Amino acid sequence: MTHLKTKHRLLADKAMLWIVCLFATLTAVPLFAILGEVLLRGYDQLSWSFFTETTPTAYKAMKAIEAGEPIPGGIANGIIGTMIMLGMAAIVAVPTGILCGAFLAENPKNRFSQTVSYLTDLLQGTPSVIIGIVTYMWVVVPMKGYSAIAGSVALFVMMLPLIIRSTEETLKILPASLKEAGLALGGNRARVMLKVQLPAAFGGIFTGVLLAISRVIGETAPLMFTALGCSFIRFSIDKPISAVPLLIWEFFNDPNLQELIWGASLFLLLFVLTLNLTAKYLAKKWNQ
């Protein structure tokens, strides 16, 4: 009897191990399924011209499909738009986020910084579509039109909490003796932060910035109501502008342009995954 019970228990133990392994492995399937599909359907669209030409009009694309030719054009307008908006957002968000993170790390206990910390969580959890409509009311309505500025404000709001958190966490795990040694040598707080703490935390902060960029670069919803989109390359920041995820959305909704979806998605996916892996690799390297 006891023998049977033991056998049963051991069997249950084995079964549990196999179930855990099976389902954990199954979780990897979607990643490879998505990667595989985007690669297979998108790789033949990637060519030099795909990155240097702008989106074709629906009419041009229709003509090409009728003639049985590949759709001309590419996503250069989207790439440049993404770069402009991301650049503007990062220029403001990175210093602000680092300073705010430093504030939270330096004053962990006072009430104001606890409020700021709570609000950071709140903003980080806010759905991106809400950031989009709020930025619409902040920027698009007063400026009376969609613009690259509006798009970058939305991206700024999304990046800010991510950078604050990574900066704060990295600064907090630095040994206290580091800061104390700096202060003992006669440096004032600003100097110690600038010359000792920030350089020591550089790895973590840099990784955080990379992850923040990879998180917002694929955001579509907040750009739909702010940057709107534009079918040619534009450098003026007060006019509507395109972005890679916006183009994917456009292609998805236009039957004539559907073939372009996969090239654009492949580009975006590879970019985001590379950024993620780089950040992970750097974090590991700097931690050692």
Add this chain to the structure above:
Amino acid sequence: MTDKLYKVLLFVAALTMPIVCGGVVYALVTDAYEAFEHFGFIQFLTSKEWSYTEGAEQYGALPFITGTLMTTALALIFCIPFSLPVALFVGEYFKGTKVASVLSTVTDLLAGIPSIIYGLWGFYTLRPLIMALGISPQGSGVLTASLVLAIMIVPYAASLSAEFIKMVPNDLKEGAYSLGATRAEVIRKVVFPVAGSGVFSSYVLAIGRALGETMTVTMLIGNTNNIPESITSTGNSMASIIANQFGEASDLRFSSLIAIGLVLFLITAVINMIGKMMITRARIS
């Protein structure tokens, strides 16, 4: 002098947070006011009409609240059988090994895929599959959206759960082993009771993610403004109705969409706050 300047600089940077958050709430409340005033707060939340015929405009949020709650609940149900094994795999069975770090890299990458690409995959791969299996004739609907949503929230639930499972003290587990418990029993009787509240809080945060997910749901839920009758029928979520109609809306419809946004903002804020509070408590104990 420099010290003072430094303190002021940090303070000013920290001020951006209250300003931005205050701005978000202010913008939502002022523009949602018209809809709430016109329909009444409770009426707006419980009415299921969404029609923009001129003169007889009628907007209610119930179909979208239902859609959001349905997709989120289903996504959570589909997510658990995968995120829990991943958490156990990484945090207990293969803790600290190379396979575990490979698996956690894979889930991290899943978290990094942009939602529009999840939407494309759902639309072009999963939707035909659902049609072929005869689950629903149009392929898109609450079920399709929830399935993809589940994949999207697995990484969030799994990585945080794993962190709590990893923190279970070894001496507790060793105590159970020395009494002759098998690993499965240790997990059931020691790991879950100890890490339980932390694991639970990671699912609360995953719910917070699922509630606001926009593009994936918009591409897969079918976009009909009705209360979904079953899990295979089409509907709309709060985020997807905004994504669909915000660009073309004006006046009362615009305000109604903002009102839906405000409700969504409040729901996610509350859920996230509960999750964070539970995490802090779980970390301390």
